Structure formats: structure tokens, C-alpha cells
Amino acid sequence: MxxxxxxxxxxxxxxxxxxxxxxxxxxxxxxxxxxxxxVEAYEIGVGDTIAVHVWRNPELNQTIVVRPDGFISMPLMGDVKADGKRPEELATEVGTALSEFIRTPEVSVMVTSPASKExxxxxxxxxxxxxxxxxxxxxxxxxxxxxxxxxxxxxxxxxxxxxxxxxxxxxxxxxxxxxxxxxxxxxxxxxxxxxxxxxxxxxxxxxxxxxx
Structure with a gap:
């Protein structure tokens, strides 16, 4: 056994x-x-709060939450796609669009609340x-x-x-x-x-x- x-x-x-x-x-x-x-570059996402600063044009400065559809609303420009873009990419895009209204705009974008990465x-x-x-x-x-x-x-x-x-x-x-x-x-x-x-x-x- x-x-x-x-x-x-x-x-x-x-x-x-x-x-x-x-x-x-x-x-x-x-x-x-x-x-x-x-370390991957940060990409803006839905729910993030971003600060858009336009040098010497304070009336265009915005602190905005990225909407569920991925867009933000900017003065003179209307809706701008932000979701999936790096802050510097969005700044370049905003600067290019604003160049039709103001001379040589200098734009910076900062993510102040990265809620989408929670x-x-x-x-x-x-x-x-x-x-x-x-x-x-x-x-x-x-x-x-x-x-x-x-x-x-x-x-x-x-x-x-x-x-x-x-x-x-x-x-x-x-x-x-x-x-x-x-x-x-x-x-x-x-x-x-x-x-x-x-x-x-x-x-x-x-x-x-x-x-x-």
C-alpha cells in the first residue's frame, strides 16, 4: 500500500x-x-484643465476644461481639438490660428489638472x-x-x-x-x-x- x-x-x-x-x-x-x-510625453485628455496663455494678449488667456468630446473653445477660433495632443502641439496649433488675427502670437499651454490620467x-x-x-x-x-x-x-x-x-x-x-x-x-x-x-x-x- x-x-x-x-x-x-x-x-x-x-x-x-x-x-x-x-x-x-x-x-x-x-x-x-x-x-x-x-517616459512618454504627456498627452492632453478629456477632463484635463489646461491654461492657454497668449503673450501680450491677456483677453485671449483661458483656463479651460477639455470637454467630453475632446474639444475646447477659444476666443476668435471657436472649437479646437485638444484631446490626444501634447501641450506644445496644441500651443503651436492655437498660435497658427491666431496669427490670422494678431501679429506673431506667442502661445503657451500648460496642463494644470491632469484629471484624464487619474x-x-x-x-x-x-x-x-x-x-x-x-x-x-x-x-x-x-x-x-x-x-x-x-x-x-x-x-x-x-x-x-x-x-x-x-x-x-x-x-x-x-x-x-x-x-x-x-x-x-x-x-x-x-x-x-x-x-x-x-x-x-x-x-x-x-x-x-x-x-x-
Whole structure:
């Protein structure tokens, strides 16, 4: 009887290893480090408050919220598309349009309230954690920081199969993340520095994987 138990245990172990190898997720060690990510130029979005300053023409100065349709209204010009443009691009466009009415206008645009980035500049953790969270991104935050903010993992968490989802080249890519090593072994190799938009998901233990 003991021999059959031993064989069954070996089979279960092999089955678990095969499933782990077939997950298809690259290791988080292969993802681009956040420190090497280029900082993208800010693009104006819906809900942003922008200040438009026209030098020597104070009557044209405006502090405006970008409307839901992506436009702002400017004196002499009417509606101007702002959504999706960098501040300097919008300034150039406004300056070109105003040149029909005033001589050599000098225009500057400043984003005073970047409301449209509120949800883009957040970190999220879901699944088997005590309190799933969506928190404001702060430079220097790590995987462990986010897990602790969420109150740690639950007893049902398959923390060895956690996944970190990160935007790379404009699309989300998923990387295997071993929270068990961080939380129970003190192994900080996968305690990566996070970047805005990262999402960590912690799956539930599964019987067929031999986790229960």
C-alpha cells in the first residue's frame, strides 16, 4: 500500500510540474524593468484643465476644461481639438490660428489638472488578496508594497502562480510572478519595481494542480 502512495505522490508532483511548465507565461525576470521604460510625453485628455496663455494678449488667456468630446473653445477660433495632443502641439496649433488675427502670437499651454490620467496612473491588485485595491502610483513602489497594501494574500491564494500584467509597446503582456518566494522565503528576486498601469492578479488554488 505504501508503494502505491509513493507512486501516486510522484505522479502528482510530475503532473503539477507539467502544468506549471505549460502555463505559457514568461518569467517576470524577462520583462522590461520599469527603470528602463521611456517616459512618454504627456498627452492632453478629456477632463484635463489646461491654461492657454497668449503673450501680450491677456483677453485671449483661458483656463479651460477639455470637454467630453475632446474639444475646447477659444476666443476668435471657436472649437479646437485638444484631446490626444501634447501641450506644445496644441500651443503651436492655437498660435497658427491666431496669427490670422494678431501679429506673431506667442502661445503657451500648460496642463494644470491632469484629471484624464487619474486612472491611467494607478496600480491594481486583484484575486486572492485580503482587499483588492486600485491605488495611486508612486515612484519606487514594489510588488511587495502593493501586496501589503492589499492586506496580503488569502489562505486560498496560489501565490506561486501570481501574474504581473504590464503594458509593453502599447499592449498588456503577462509575466509569471512568485509571491510565495517573496512572502514566505524572503526571496526578493521577483520583488520588482512597479510602473504606472501595472496589474497583479493572484489566482485561487486548484485541486487538479495539487494545490489543495
Amino acid at each position: 505504501g508503494r502505491f502512495k509513493t507512486i501516486a505522490a510522484v505522479c502528482t508532483t510530475l503532473f503539477t510540474l507539467v502544468l506549471a511548465g505549460c502555463s505559457g507565461l514568461p518569467s517576470s525576470a524577462q520583462m522590461p524593468p520599469s527603470s528602463e521604460m521611456d 486612472f491611467r496612473s494607478r496600480l491594481r491588485i486583484t484575486g486572492q488578496v485580503a482587499s483588492p485595491q486600485s491605488v495611486a502610483f508612486q515612484p519606487g513602489m514594489t510588488v511587495l508594497d502593493l501586496v501589503l497594501i492589499a492586506g496580503g494574500v488569502t489562505d486560498f491564494a496560489a501565490d506561486g502562480r501570481a501574474v504581473l500584467h504590464r503594458q509593453v509597446d502599447g499592449e498588456y503582456k503577462s509575466y509569471g510572478l512568485n509571491l510565495a518566494a517573496i512572502l514566505t522565503e524572503g526571496d526578493m528576486k521577483t520583488n520588482h519595481t512597479l510602473q504606472a498601469g501595472d496589474v497583479i492578479s493572484v489566482p485561487r488554488k486548484q485541486l487538479f494542480r495539487g494545490e489543495l
